[in-house]
Amino acid sequence: MFIRLIRFAVSGVLVLVLAAGCGGVGKSSSGSGDDAAATLTMMGFGTGDEIAKTRFDKANAAIAPSAAKASEGSFDAQAFLSAVASGTPPDLVYMERRLLGTYAAKKAIMPLGDCVEREKIDMSQFRAAAVTEATLNGQLYGLPDFYNNRVLMLNDAAFAEVNLDPSGFDTGDWQALSTAASRLTKVSGGKLQRIGFDPKIPEFLPMWARANGAALVSDDGRTAQLTDPKVVEVLEYTVGLINEQGGWSNFKSFRDSWDFFGAKNQFASNQLGAFVMEDFYLNVLAANSPKAKVSVAPFRGVDGQPVDWITGNAWAIPAKSPHADQACKWIKTMTDSETWIAAAKARAEVRQKENKPFLGVFTGNQKADEVIFREHVKPDPTVQTVLKAQESGFSEPALAAGEEFKAAWQNAVSRVLEGKQKPAQAMAEAQQQAQAALDKANSGS
Amino acid sequence: MNVAVRRRETWAAVGFLSPWLIGFAVFMAGPMVASLVLSFTDYDVLTSTDFVGGENYRQLLADPKVRSSIANTLIYTALHVPVTMVVSLALAMLLARVGRRSAGFFRTIFYLPTITPKVAVGVLFLLLFNGQVGLVNSALGSVGIDGPNWTVDGPWIKPGLVLIGAWSLGSTVIIYLAALQNVPRDLYEAAEMDGASRWATFRAVTVPMISGALFFTLIINTIASLQTFDEVYTAFYGSANQQTYGNDAALFYVVYLFQQAFQFLHMGYASALAWLLFVIIVVITVVQVRLSRRFVYYENE
The missing domain is CATH 3.40.190.10 (Periplasmic binding protein-like II)
Known part of the structure; x- marks a missing residue:
């Protein structure tokens, strides 16, 4: 009886220890190499609306048969640090551009120079102020996402x-x-x-x-x-x-x-x-x-x-991302002008069904904005004012x-x-x- | 007692205690030792960890925010603990007077708010205590008092937080209620026969007989107050927007510790801060235990 009790107690504790050890961001469920179909993990991004959903689906299509799995809630430093410290960083992270500098200085996210070169990412499509905010010591650490004007x-x-x-x-x-x-x-x-x-x-x-x-x-x-x-x-x-x-x-x-x-x-x-x-x-x-x-x-x-004054989020890749190559391809698609245009079109259709105006979406991608505001947004003085303001956008540089x-x-x-x-x-x-x-x-x- | 029996019983005791013992070793003692070691390093989770000797401790002695956050926390504790104890005791004495049947109902009602997450209490504080449209100032206004801006004016932030603390005094009430119900009736009867006044009975019978419970709640509430975090963080630091207006009067010690650790990534420094708080709590608790010997009555003494 007594021995059995001890066994029971010890096994209970073991279960607890094991359960605790399994916390954090899990590794990909299948395959560890970049060639096999993998599941990319991410932090800070949810597919809450049609813009997010459309872009997310397009980015996933670009890395098929692999796919990224959306997370919940906005970027949480505590969760990200725990994941990195325990050696299970996510493949992708979506955070405010102003935070990039801190993680870049500590080498928790990787410079994207190689990624840009390998995937032939057209950097001229991004607005300069957004790129400045994602650049520390001359190196780019994130691809710009939204472009918030004031x-x-x-x-x-x-x-x-x-x-x-x-x-x-x-x-x-x-x-x-x-x-x-x-x-x-x-x-x-x-x-x-x-x-x-x-x-x-x-x-x-x-x-x-x-x-x-x-x-x-x-x-x-x-x-x-x-x-x-x-x-x-x-x-x-x-x-x-x-x-x-x-x-x-x-x-x-x-x-x-x-x-x-x-x-x-x-x-x-x-x-x-x-x-x-x-x-x-x-x-x-x-x-x-x-x-x-x-x-x-x-x-x-x-x-x-x-x-x-411009701010916004960016897509970055953690330094030890298990699928960095696919992550690069994914963020390229996510921030590409074609993807933004498809997303804006989806939003315009939803708004039309609801009989509500569509005021456009201000992105860090200049090429996308040109098409979106020309083809999907009705001319409106409010929108014109914001578009005009964008021309004098400035951002704070990334800080360590x-x-x-x-x-x-x-x-x-x-x-x-x-x-x-x-x-x-x-x-x-x-x-x-x-x-x-x-x-x-x-x-x- | 037979040696063999005694040994077997000792092992049985250890067996029953083992889940807690192992849990303590793995989840409490381990991290505590780790944080003690880290407090002598410049650990930031992401880059290499270097030993820096007592640098973190030197830095915290010179850090004005450490001083101001300790002062904030001590002032809050000095206000919160007595208020909680007095109000809880008053409520418990009221509860002790109501009939057995309705007591269960009221006990539940008083305890319910304690179940509310602290995060919700933080938001509730902002709503109830808003200087312009909050319910508290509306109530004060109805009796002709022009209430302060509780959530913005530095000097009023801590009193406001003390008042919202009343939201969760249910557990203290329950402890007092149990203690009050254990006071032997015959003592009250004897006091009544001697013609003691209500106040005299309260002072000479009730307080000494429940002094154990009073002492326990004093220690527990003091420690909890010194570690106050959730509701203050939610109300004043929970979002980037709130942080913008971070009021120095609401910078409690653990809030500052959390900022250093997870916002500025100074984990080594935050570990040192944690150990300073540990020492402060130990000192205050030891003083309370020493003083208690004069005031607390245990039945087996």
Whole structure:
């Protein structure tokens, strides 16, 4: 009896140990060589809509009889690290381009030079700003996917209410912008009822810096430039904008209460005058509150020129991907102009069936965009504005310590917004932290 | 006792304990030793690991964020633990008074929120405590109080989190309820015969008789508070968008540790941070155990 109990206990523990050992990303189910039919694993990409599904199917067809298996949810650093550390990296990974630098510097993802050469990938089809964001120390680490533009979105109803012309709203003229923001702001009973203009700092500080003729980091991604007087100046100005509209605490609490992705969003509920935002949000508005009139305009720098900060995802291949060759072929197809065009066509058909407008899809692939907007999207002033903005797209270079760099300046802006530090002081502190992180991360390369 | 019998019983005990012993060795002791070793390296999961001596520990002593996150965590613990214990005890005493039948129902009701995932509690916090439209400020407004922006104003973030902590005090309530039901009736009868007031009875009978349970929940809640992570991370750091506004007042120690480990890939440094927390918890617990000797009554003493 007693012996049996011990046996039972020990076998139970063994089961536990074995079960734990089997966690993580599994190796491909069949065949280990690149020639055999393999199942490619990936992280960070799901086939949630017709665009993803169409592209995914085309990419799989390109590597048949092998096939890639879609994952769930967005990129999760913890899951990726565990998979790499346990020697079972996925074959493919889909992540924000700004994260590539960190993993590239640590050699967790492979440079794509050989892949581009072998598969004869036409690099001229990709938009330059997207490629810049995926390039560290002159080497490409990811093929660009979407191309997220940032443009001004203006609430026509609010402008009409205060007798302002949306077309005259200009972020390049700071004096006029402050005046317009104040006029658009609505306070009642001591409570904020409408934000006049949301400059969206901390997150859009890189764009404001660019608008003021500066950059947070040098082009080679090695030197932080957070104490540049122009960066400090634009921070002072934007924080001032928020303070004039009730101060950060009220401003943020009010903004948190918006039904951002719902039918009663801040445009439909007249809770916002204008803000700068990623283009995807135009689709959200079109789907959820088609009756709310929203004008779109380019964000302008102090020199009057449009400034469009670009971000987006990319496809990368982990350094120890078991099927790197097929993975290369797969991402080539996934980001190819023909694939994007087929996906846009599928989306246009779905929209037509639903009797909803199709505003197009902004991709990192210039050739695809040309065809998509010529053949599948009805001419629309909103779309034209975003397309025009794309021509002045800029991106931040890939950084070996992207996350730490971002945390340094974002925390600094937060300290200023909370009134704990003055802009110059906060940025000086951030500069030290950011530079130390960059130096440490670059010391190995 | 016969030596052979004793030996057999010892083996039986070890046998019954073995699932836990082996589980502890593999899943707890192993990783703990590994993290201790890693705390002396610059481990980042992806590149080669180099021994750096006490560098990580030197760095954490000089890191202002370590100091501020420890302060945040200690302040939260100092507020959260007493509030949890007092409110739980009050609820448990109420529950102890209701009839046996309805007690089961109320016990379940009080315990239910504890089952809610901490992640949901984090989101709930943002909704209930929003300064402009949250239910808490609406309620305060109805009695003429202009509530603060709990989720944005630095000084109000921790009090807000303490209040939302009340959401999950069900387990403490259940422990107190069990303890209260074990207090011998005759002690209360004796106190009543002596003409003791309610407060005197509570102080001289109830508290000493449940002091074991009070002490247990003090230790458990203190340790849990020092390790607070889920709800704070969800509310303030869960998405890239939230991180953008990462408020220093919400940077709890384990949140900072997690950022260092999985966001900045400083696993060696994060291991050192983990060991510092371990030492802090051990010290606080030892102090509590020492003090408890004066206050806690065990029946077999």
